[in-house]
Amino acid sequence: MFLQTVVTGLSIGGIYALMAVGYSLVFSVLSFSNFAHGAVIMLGAYIGLGLVTKLHFGLGLVVSGAMAGAGLIAIVNEKLAYSLLRKRKAPSLYIMISAMGCAVFLENMVYATIGSRFYAFPAFFKQSVLCLFNGTCNIALLDLFAFGISILAILGLHLFLIHTRTGIAIRAGVSDMTMCSLMGVNLDRLISIVFFLAGIFGGAAGVFLGIKYLVYPTMGWVTNKAYIAAVIGGLGSLPGALLGGLILGVLETFVSTYVSSVMRDVFSFGLLIALLVWRPNGLFGRDTGEKV
C-alpha cells in the first residue's frame, strides 16, 4: 500500500514536473506567471488527439506532433499577448492578467468550437499494467513511459541550457535581460525560444494527461497543480520544478490515500498559500522581490 502510493505519486509527479518546467522557464526569464500555459497544454492534448484519431499516428509521432504544435502556439501566444507589454516594461502583474485572459479565451474557444465532450485516447499499450514485487505494487506502463520521458526531457533541457550557445544566452537573459540585449543578443528571438521550449514540454504533458485522464476544454486547470509544483520548487528553477512536481505528486497521493480524496485539492491549494507566505522563493528559487 505504502509502496503503491509512492509509485502512483511519482508517476503523477512526473507529469506535474513536465508542466511545471514550462512555468519555471518563462518565469525565469520574464518574471511572471504564465497562466496561459495550461491552455497551451490543453491545445497540445487536442493536437495529439487529432493526430491519433484522424491520421492514426503512433505514440511517438503523436507526442512529437503535439510538442511541435504546442510549441508554435506558445510562440504565437507570446507575440500576440505579451510582447507589447514586455516592450512597454509593464508591471509583471499586467502580463499575468493578460495571460489569464488568454487562458479563459483559448479554453472557451475550444468549448465553443470543438465542444465540451470528453475524448479518450486509444490504448497505446497492449498490456497496461506491470506488476512488481509479487503483485504488491502495480504500475501502469504508460505512467512508467511518461515518467521516463519527463525525466529525460528535463535532463535534456538542462544539458541544452548548459552546453549550447542558445542555452547560455537564455541563462544570461535570466540574470539580466537589459544587459543581454546590450551584448547583442536578439531578445525577441531568445524569448520566442523560451516559449517554444515551454510549449513543447506542455505539448508532451498534454498528451500524457490526455491519455491518463481524458481530453476536454478545462483540462488545462489541472496545471494549477503544476503551477503549485513550480512554486514549491521555486519559480524559475529547473531542478526545483522537477523536485516540486515529484514532491507534490507524492504528497497529494498520500493525502488522498490516507486522509480523503476530496481533501487532496484543498491540501494542494493550502500548500500553495502556505509556501507563498512562508517561503515565496520555494526550495530552489532566486530572490525575486518586487522593486519599490
Place this chain on the structure above:
Amino acid sequence: MTGPLLEVKDLTKTFGGIRAVDGLSFAVAPGAITGIIGPNGAGKTTVFNLVTGVYRPDAGSIDFEGRSLLGIRPDQIVGAGIARTFQNIRLFNRRTCLENVLTPLLQKAPYSVPAALLRTPGVRRMDRELREKSRFLLAEMGLEKLADVQASALPYGLQRKLEIARALAMEPRLLLLDEPAAGMNPEESRALSALIEEIRERFNQTILLIEHHMDVVMRVCSHIVVMNFGALLAEGPPEKVRTDEKVLQAYLGKEYRNA
C-alpha cells in the same frame, strides 16, 4: 527637553557585504537645522531609511525623544513624530495637491469605520475642517492655487514643495528632507533655503536634511554631519567643517583646495 531630539549611536547596516552605514553616531539638537553631507554612495539616504524604519539596522541604536525607534513600523515612527521627503519624489501621483496633503491629516481623524461608511455629520465636520487645514498648509508653501491639480502634473520644483507640505501635514517634531534642492538652479535653491529657514521659524521645526548643494547647506544648517563610506568623517558647525582637512580631501576634492 534638554537632550538631543534624535540620537543615533553606532548605527550599522550592510547590504550583501557592503557596509552602507558603518558605526555612525550623531545627534540632532531640537530646534536646529542639521545637515548630512557626503559623496554619492556615502550612505546618507540609508541613514534616513534606517531612521524611518524602511530598513532594520544590523547594529546600533536610534533614539527619538529618549525612546528607541528600533523594531517599530514606519507608520508608527511617523506617529512618534518623524516625517520625511524622498530623494526621488514619491507623491500620490493621481491625486490632487489638496488630497496629497489631506491624506496624512485624515489619518489622525478619530472616527470609526462604521461612521465612515455612513458618513455621519461628525465625519463630515472633521473632513471639512481637515480640508481647510490642508488648504492652509498648501498656502504656506505657495501652492493654494494648485489645490485641485493632479500632483503628477506639477513641475519638478513644485512637486518637491508639495512633498514638504505633505510631510508638514504629519505635524512632525523632526522633519527629514532628502535632497530638497536636487535639480534646482542656483536661484531656485536660494529660494528653497529661505523657505526651509522659514519653516523652521514658523513651525518651530527641527530639520535634518541631506543636500548636495553646498550653498544651501552652508546657509541654513547650524550643524553639519559629514559621511564617507558609511562612517562619520567629521561634524560641527559650517565654518569648522568647511575648513576641515579630511573633509576637503575626501569630499570636496583636492582641486577645491587649490581653487
Place this chain on the structure above:
Amino acid sequence: MNYVLSIVTLAGINMIAVLGLSIFTGFTGLFSFGHAALVGIGAYASAILTYYYFVPFPIALVAGMAASALVSLVIGIPTLRARLRSDYFAIAILGFGEALRVILENLEITNGARGLPGIEPFTTLPIVAGCLAVSVWVASNFLRSRYGAACIAVREDPVAAEMAGINLFRTRLLSLVVSAAFCGLSGGLLAHFLSFIQPVMFTLVQSTALLAAVIAGGMGSITGPLIASFIFIAMPEALRVAQMWRLVAYGLVLVLIMLFRPQGLMGYQELTTFFRRSRNDRPAA
C-alpha cells in the same frame, strides 16, 4: 418584459460584486483572482439560513455579508501580513478561492457539487436596486473617508503611504473585508434570485469575469466598472450569446485592455467629473 427585468436584476446583482472588487483592485491596487468564491460564501451562507433555518431574508443577507467578510480574513491576514509580491498575492487568493470551492463541493449542508435547489426567490428588482443604491452610497462614503484616502495612497505608492502614517497591513485588510462584504451581499441576492446555487458558479472563471469588469471599466473609478459590469451582463443576454462565447469575450477583453488601455474605460475618473468638467472650465493641469 419579464425577461428584460430578470436581466436587469442579474446585472444589478453583479454590479454590487464588481463594486466590491473595485474597492479592492481599483482603489487599493491589489488584484484578486478569488473574489467569486467570496460571492459564493455569501450565497451559501444566506441561502442555508433561509432554506434550513427560515431566517428572515434581510437578516440572512446581512449574515451572508458577515460570512464573506470573516472568510476573507482567513486569507487576508496571513497573505497581507507577509507583504507578498502583488502577483503572488493574486495567486494565493486564487488558490484560496479554488480551495473554498472544493470545500463547498464536499460539505453536506451545501448539498455538494449538485448544488442547493429550491431557495425561496425573495430577490426582486426593487430590492436589488435599493441594495445597489445603498452600496454605491456606502462605497463612496468609504472612499471619501480617511480609510479610503489610505487605500488610494497605498495604491499610489506603498512606501510613501507608510511614511504618511498609514498602516499598510491594516489598510489592505480593511479594503479586503469591505470588498468581501459587498461580494457577500451580491451572493445573497444571487442565491435568492436564481433559487438554485452550485459551487461551479463561483470558480476562477467567474473571478476573472469580475476582474475583467473592474479592469475594463477602469481602475480607481466606481462608475466605470459599474457600466462595464452592466454591459458585460446585459449585452450578451440581449444578443442571446451562449455562455462560452461570453467567456471568450471576457478573455479577449482582458488581453486587449492590458495591451492597449490598461487604465480601462474610465481610469481614475468618474462619470460625474465629466459632467462637472463640461460645465465649468477645465482645471489648469
